[in-house]
Amino acid sequence: MHKKTNKRTQRQKRHIRVRAKVNGTKEMPRISVFRSAKHIYAQVVDDTAGKTIFSVSDGKLKEKNKIKKSFMAGEMLGQTIKKEGVSKVIFDRGGFKYHGRVKALAEGLRSAGVKL
Numbered sequence: 001m002h003k004k005t006n007k008r009t010q011r012q013k014r015h016i017r018v019r020a021k022v023n024g025t026k027e028m029p030r031i032s033v034f035r036s037a038k039h040i041y042a043q044v045v046d047d048t049a050g051k052t053i054f055s056v057s058d059g060k061l062k063e064k065n066k067i068k069k070s071f072m073a074g075e076m077l078g079q080t081i082k083k084e085g086v087s088k089v090i091f092d093r094g095g096f097k098y099h100g101r102v103k104a105l106a107e108g109l110r111s112a113g114v115k116l
Contacts, residue, residue, distance in 0.1 A: 015095030022092050023047045030090045031077070031109070031116075033102055040070045040101050042077055044089070054080050070101040074108020081114055088115040 024030025024047045034041045044054040056077040058069040081089065089109070096102045106116060 011095040013095070015092075018092060018095065022090055024090050024092075027086070028088050028090060029053060029081075029086060030092050032092045033094045033096065033105060035094070035096050035101055038066075040066075040073060040105055042073065042105060044077070044081060044086075053084075056080070067101055067104045070104040071108040071111075074105040074110075075112050076108075077105075078109040078112025078114045081109075082112060087113070091116045 022030060024045050026046050026048065030045045030047060032043045032045055039057060039059050041057045042055065043052045045052050054077065056073050058066075058073040061069045061072055063069045063072065091106055091109075093102050098106070109116060
């Protein structure tokens with residue numbers, strides 16, 4: 001019997017494959033991205049300790065364009081990361097295409113001076 005898969009389970013499978021290869025440390029944390037239909041969320045994670053260090057969401061931003069909101073959220077997260085003295089991170093796109101809002105968030109991080 002063929003198991004029915006939908007977009008969500010396909011994305012989750014892709015994320016599991018990526019996570020098998022990607023790990024964040026305190027010196028070089030992982031940025032995990034989740035994109036819903038309305039918002040985008042990002043977390044800075046130290047996988048060795050199993051802790052989320054920072055997180056950001058575009059929910060409070062007063063901008064209509066979702067791509068611009070994602071870019072602004074990336075800038076905010078990048079500035080917070082730089083204040084903590086971290087300059088290089090690992091970008092985990094969460095199984096999503098590196099396209100549109102996910103790409104805009106990464107570009108916002110880069111504009112704040114964080115290396116991906």
